[in-house]
Amino acid sequence: MNILDAAYATVHDHHGGASALAPRLGIKSPAVLNSKVNPNTETHHLTLLEASKLMALTGDYRILQTLCAEHGKAAIDLPDIPESQRDHSLMDTFVRIAIQKGNVAQTFHDMMADGRITHGEALDMSKVIHELHVLLGTLATQVQACIEKN
Incomplete structure:
Protein backbone atom coordinates (compact mmCIF):
# COMPACT_ATOMS: atom_id res chain seq x y z
CA MET A 1 0.00 0.00 0.00
CA HIS A 71 11.23 5.42 4.55
CA GLY A 72 12.31 2.35 6.49
CA LYS A 73 10.97 3.70 9.78
CA ALA A 74 8.34 2.48 12.21
CA ALA A 75 5.55 4.28 14.02
CA ILE A 76 4.90 3.04 17.53
CA ASP A 77 2.38 3.97 20.18
CA LEU A 78 3.97 5.85 23.02
CA PRO A 79 3.38 4.49 26.50
CA ASP A 80 0.61 6.19 28.42
CA ILE A 81 2.51 7.62 31.36
CA PRO A 82 0.27 10.15 33.15
CA GLU A 83 3.18 11.83 34.89
CA SER A 84 4.90 12.47 31.57
CA GLN A 85 1.94 14.47 30.28
CA ARG A 86 3.27 17.40 32.28
CA ASP A 87 6.63 17.33 30.55
CA HIS A 88 6.42 17.01 26.78
CA SER A 89 10.19 17.39 26.46
CA LEU A 90 10.56 14.08 28.31
CA MET A 91 8.33 12.31 25.78
CA ASP A 92 10.09 14.08 22.91
CA THR A 93 13.44 12.79 24.16
CA PHE A 94 12.01 9.28 24.53
CA VAL A 95 10.75 9.35 20.93
CA ARG A 96 14.07 10.72 19.67
CA ILE A 97 15.84 7.80 21.41
CA ALA A 98 13.58 5.31 19.64
CA ILE A 99 14.32 6.98 16.32
CA GLN A 100 18.05 7.04 17.04
CA LYS A 101 17.98 3.32 17.96
CA GLY A 102 16.55 2.76 14.48
CA ASN A 103 19.37 4.85 13.02
CA VAL A 104 21.94 2.70 14.85
CA ALA A 105 20.31 -0.46 13.50
CA GLN A 106 20.15 0.94 9.94
CA THR A 107 23.78 2.07 10.06
CA PHE A 108 24.83 -1.34 11.37
CA HIS A 109 22.84 -3.07 8.63
CA ASP A 110 24.39 -0.87 5.95
CA MET A 111 27.88 -1.35 7.41
CA MET A 112 27.55 -5.14 7.36
CA ALA A 113 25.89 -5.38 3.93
CA ASP A 114 29.07 -6.28 2.06
CA GLY A 115 30.64 -8.32 4.87
CA ARG A 116 33.46 -5.88 5.59
CA ILE A 117 33.79 -2.69 7.61
CA THR A 118 35.54 0.33 6.14
CA HIS A 119 37.08 3.18 8.10
CA GLY A 120 34.26 5.50 6.95
CA GLU A 121 31.61 2.99 8.01
CA ALA A 122 33.21 2.65 11.43
CA LEU A 123 33.17 6.45 11.79
CA ASP A 124 29.51 6.57 10.77
CA MET A 125 28.69 3.88 13.33
CA SER A 126 30.59 5.73 16.06
CA LYS A 127 28.69 8.91 15.24
CA VAL A 128 25.21 7.36 15.51
CA ILE A 129 26.17 5.52 18.70
CA HIS A 130 27.48 8.77 20.18
CA GLU A 131 24.22 10.54 19.24
CA LEU A 132 22.28 7.79 21.03
CA HIS A 133 24.49 8.17 24.12
CA VAL A 134 23.84 11.93 24.13
CA LEU A 135 20.09 11.33 23.99
CA LEU A 136 20.25 8.72 26.75
CA GLY A 137 22.17 11.19 28.90
CA THR A 138 19.56 13.85 28.18
CA LEU A 139 16.79 11.44 29.20
CA ALA A 140 18.58 10.56 32.43
CA THR A 141 18.91 14.26 33.27
CA GLN A 142 15.25 14.94 32.46
CA VAL A 143 14.06 11.99 34.55
CA GLN A 144 16.19 13.14 37.48
CA ALA A 145 14.75 16.65 37.14
CA CYS A 146 11.21 15.19 37.36
CA ILE A 147 12.11 13.49 40.64
CA GLU A 148 13.59 16.66 42.05
CA LYS A 149 10.40 18.61 41.20
CA ASN A 150 8.34 16.25 43.35
Missing part, protein backbone atom coordinates in the same frame (compact mmCIF):
# COMPACT_ATOMS: atom_id res chain seq x y z
CA ASN A 2 1.25 3.52 -0.74
CA ILE A 3 0.28 6.70 1.12
CA LEU A 4 -2.30 7.68 -1.50
CA ASP A 5 -4.05 4.33 -1.13
CA ALA A 6 -3.80 4.65 2.65
CA ALA A 7 -5.46 8.10 2.56
CA TYR A 8 -8.23 6.78 0.30
CA ALA A 9 -8.83 3.78 2.58
CA THR A 10 -8.79 5.96 5.70
CA VAL A 11 -11.62 8.12 4.35
CA HIS A 12 -13.66 5.39 2.70
CA ASP A 13 -13.37 2.84 5.50
CA HIS A 14 -14.52 5.36 8.11
CA HIS A 15 -18.19 5.15 9.09
CA GLY A 16 -19.95 7.80 6.98
CA GLY A 17 -16.93 8.23 4.70
CA ALA A 18 -16.24 11.59 3.10
CA SER A 19 -19.71 12.90 3.99
CA ALA A 20 -19.00 12.51 7.70
CA LEU A 21 -15.37 13.61 7.59
CA ALA A 22 -15.34 16.60 5.21
CA PRO A 23 -17.10 19.06 7.55
CA ARG A 24 -14.97 17.97 10.52
CA LEU A 25 -11.84 18.56 8.43
CA GLY A 26 -13.06 21.99 7.35
CA ILE A 27 -13.36 20.86 3.73
CA LYS A 28 -16.27 22.42 1.87
CA SER A 29 -17.81 19.29 0.44
CA PRO A 30 -17.50 15.51 0.50
CA ALA A 31 -16.75 15.64 -3.25
CA VAL A 32 -13.65 17.77 -2.59
CA LEU A 33 -12.44 15.34 0.09
CA ASN A 34 -13.09 12.42 -2.25
CA SER A 35 -10.98 14.19 -4.89
CA LYS A 36 -8.21 14.87 -2.40
CA VAL A 37 -7.90 11.17 -1.51
CA ASN A 38 -8.47 9.79 -5.00
CA PRO A 39 -5.09 8.40 -6.13
CA ASN A 40 -6.04 9.16 -9.75
CA THR A 41 -6.78 12.85 -9.19
CA GLU A 42 -3.90 15.22 -9.83
CA THR A 43 -5.64 18.52 -9.06
CA HIS A 44 -6.54 18.07 -5.38
CA HIS A 45 -4.33 16.76 -2.56
CA LEU A 46 -4.51 16.43 1.20
CA THR A 47 -2.29 18.87 3.04
CA LEU A 48 -0.10 17.59 5.85
CA LEU A 49 -2.37 19.31 8.36
CA GLU A 50 -5.45 17.68 6.83
CA ALA A 51 -3.77 14.25 6.89
CA SER A 52 -2.84 14.74 10.55
CA LYS A 53 -6.35 15.86 11.47
CA LEU A 54 -7.83 12.96 9.46
CA MET A 55 -5.77 10.47 11.47
CA ALA A 56 -6.76 12.15 14.74
CA LEU A 57 -10.47 12.13 13.81
CA THR A 58 -10.58 8.55 12.58
CA GLY A 59 -7.99 6.91 14.83
CA ASP A 60 -6.73 5.29 11.61
CA TYR A 61 -2.98 5.66 11.23
CA ARG A 62 -2.44 3.81 7.95
CA ILE A 63 -1.20 7.04 6.34
CA LEU A 64 1.48 7.43 9.01
CA GLN A 65 2.39 3.75 9.03
CA THR A 66 2.68 3.64 5.24
CA LEU A 67 4.77 6.81 5.16
CA CYS A 68 7.09 5.35 7.80
CA ALA A 69 7.36 2.05 5.92
CA GLU A 70 8.29 3.86 2.70
Whole structure:
Protein backbone atom coordinates (compact mmCIF):
# COMPACT_ATOMS: atom_id res chain seq x y z
CA MET A 1 0.00 0.00 0.00
CA ASN A 2 1.25 3.52 -0.74
CA ILE A 3 0.28 6.70 1.12
CA LEU A 4 -2.30 7.68 -1.50
CA ASP A 5 -4.05 4.33 -1.13
CA ALA A 6 -3.80 4.65 2.65
CA ALA A 7 -5.46 8.10 2.56
CA TYR A 8 -8.23 6.78 0.30
CA ALA A 9 -8.83 3.78 2.58
CA THR A 10 -8.79 5.96 5.70
CA VAL A 11 -11.62 8.12 4.35
CA HIS A 12 -13.66 5.39 2.70
CA ASP A 13 -13.37 2.84 5.50
CA HIS A 14 -14.52 5.36 8.11
CA HIS A 15 -18.19 5.15 9.09
CA GLY A 16 -19.95 7.80 6.98
CA GLY A 17 -16.93 8.23 4.70
CA ALA A 18 -16.24 11.59 3.10
CA SER A 19 -19.71 12.90 3.99
CA ALA A 20 -19.00 12.51 7.70
CA LEU A 21 -15.37 13.61 7.59
CA ALA A 22 -15.34 16.60 5.21
CA PRO A 23 -17.10 19.06 7.55
CA ARG A 24 -14.97 17.97 10.52
CA LEU A 25 -11.84 18.56 8.43
CA GLY A 26 -13.06 21.99 7.35
CA ILE A 27 -13.36 20.86 3.73
CA LYS A 28 -16.27 22.42 1.87
CA SER A 29 -17.81 19.29 0.44
CA PRO A 30 -17.50 15.51 0.50
CA ALA A 31 -16.75 15.64 -3.25
CA VAL A 32 -13.65 17.77 -2.59
CA LEU A 33 -12.44 15.34 0.09
CA ASN A 34 -13.09 12.42 -2.25
CA SER A 35 -10.98 14.19 -4.89
CA LYS A 36 -8.21 14.87 -2.40
CA VAL A 37 -7.90 11.17 -1.51
CA ASN A 38 -8.47 9.79 -5.00
CA PRO A 39 -5.09 8.40 -6.13
CA ASN A 40 -6.04 9.16 -9.75
CA THR A 41 -6.78 12.85 -9.19
CA GLU A 42 -3.90 15.22 -9.83
CA THR A 43 -5.64 18.52 -9.06
CA HIS A 44 -6.54 18.07 -5.38
CA HIS A 45 -4.33 16.76 -2.56
CA LEU A 46 -4.51 16.43 1.20
CA THR A 47 -2.29 18.87 3.04
CA LEU A 48 -0.10 17.59 5.85
CA LEU A 49 -2.37 19.31 8.36
CA GLU A 50 -5.45 17.68 6.83
CA ALA A 51 -3.77 14.25 6.89
CA SER A 52 -2.84 14.74 10.55
CA LYS A 53 -6.35 15.86 11.47
CA LEU A 54 -7.83 12.96 9.46
CA MET A 55 -5.77 10.47 11.47
CA ALA A 56 -6.76 12.15 14.74
CA LEU A 57 -10.47 12.13 13.81
CA THR A 58 -10.58 8.55 12.58
CA GLY A 59 -7.99 6.91 14.83
CA ASP A 60 -6.73 5.29 11.61
CA TYR A 61 -2.98 5.66 11.23
CA ARG A 62 -2.44 3.81 7.95
CA ILE A 63 -1.20 7.04 6.34
CA LEU A 64 1.48 7.43 9.01
CA GLN A 65 2.39 3.75 9.03
CA THR A 66 2.68 3.64 5.24
CA LEU A 67 4.77 6.81 5.16
CA CYS A 68 7.09 5.35 7.80
CA ALA A 69 7.36 2.05 5.92
CA GLU A 70 8.29 3.86 2.70
CA HIS A 71 11.23 5.42 4.55
CA GLY A 72 12.31 2.35 6.49
CA LYS A 73 10.97 3.70 9.78
CA ALA A 74 8.34 2.48 12.21
CA ALA A 75 5.55 4.28 14.02
CA ILE A 76 4.90 3.04 17.53
CA ASP A 77 2.38 3.97 20.18
CA LEU A 78 3.97 5.85 23.02
CA PRO A 79 3.38 4.49 26.50
CA ASP A 80 0.61 6.19 28.42
CA ILE A 81 2.51 7.62 31.36
CA PRO A 82 0.27 10.15 33.15
CA GLU A 83 3.18 11.83 34.89
CA SER A 84 4.90 12.47 31.57
CA GLN A 85 1.94 14.47 30.28
CA ARG A 86 3.27 17.40 32.28
CA ASP A 87 6.63 17.33 30.55
CA HIS A 88 6.42 17.01 26.78
CA SER A 89 10.19 17.39 26.46
CA LEU A 90 10.56 14.08 28.31
CA MET A 91 8.33 12.31 25.78
CA ASP A 92 10.09 14.08 22.91
CA THR A 93 13.44 12.79 24.16
CA PHE A 94 12.01 9.28 24.53
CA VAL A 95 10.75 9.35 20.93
CA ARG A 96 14.07 10.72 19.67
CA ILE A 97 15.84 7.80 21.41
CA ALA A 98 13.58 5.31 19.64
CA ILE A 99 14.32 6.98 16.32
CA GLN A 100 18.05 7.04 17.04
CA LYS A 101 17.98 3.32 17.96
CA GLY A 102 16.55 2.76 14.48
CA ASN A 103 19.37 4.85 13.02
CA VAL A 104 21.94 2.70 14.85
CA ALA A 105 20.31 -0.46 13.50
CA GLN A 106 20.15 0.94 9.94
CA THR A 107 23.78 2.07 10.06
CA PHE A 108 24.83 -1.34 11.37
CA HIS A 109 22.84 -3.07 8.63
CA ASP A 110 24.39 -0.87 5.95
CA MET A 111 27.88 -1.35 7.41
CA MET A 112 27.55 -5.14 7.36
CA ALA A 113 25.89 -5.38 3.93
CA ASP A 114 29.07 -6.28 2.06
CA GLY A 115 30.64 -8.32 4.87
CA ARG A 116 33.46 -5.88 5.59
CA ILE A 117 33.79 -2.69 7.61
CA THR A 118 35.54 0.33 6.14
CA HIS A 119 37.08 3.18 8.10
CA GLY A 120 34.26 5.50 6.95
CA GLU A 121 31.61 2.99 8.01
CA ALA A 122 33.21 2.65 11.43
CA LEU A 123 33.17 6.45 11.79
CA ASP A 124 29.51 6.57 10.77
CA MET A 125 28.69 3.88 13.33
CA SER A 126 30.59 5.73 16.06
CA LYS A 127 28.69 8.91 15.24
CA VAL A 128 25.21 7.36 15.51
CA ILE A 129 26.17 5.52 18.70
CA HIS A 130 27.48 8.77 20.18
CA GLU A 131 24.22 10.54 19.24
CA LEU A 132 22.28 7.79 21.03
CA HIS A 133 24.49 8.17 24.12
CA VAL A 134 23.84 11.93 24.13
CA LEU A 135 20.09 11.33 23.99
CA LEU A 136 20.25 8.72 26.75
CA GLY A 137 22.17 11.19 28.90
CA THR A 138 19.56 13.85 28.18
CA LEU A 139 16.79 11.44 29.20
CA ALA A 140 18.58 10.56 32.43
CA THR A 141 18.91 14.26 33.27
CA GLN A 142 15.25 14.94 32.46
CA VAL A 143 14.06 11.99 34.55
CA GLN A 144 16.19 13.14 37.48
CA ALA A 145 14.75 16.65 37.14
CA CYS A 146 11.21 15.19 37.36
CA ILE A 147 12.11 13.49 40.64
CA GLU A 148 13.59 16.66 42.05
CA LYS A 149 10.40 18.61 41.20
CA ASN A 150 8.34 16.25 43.35
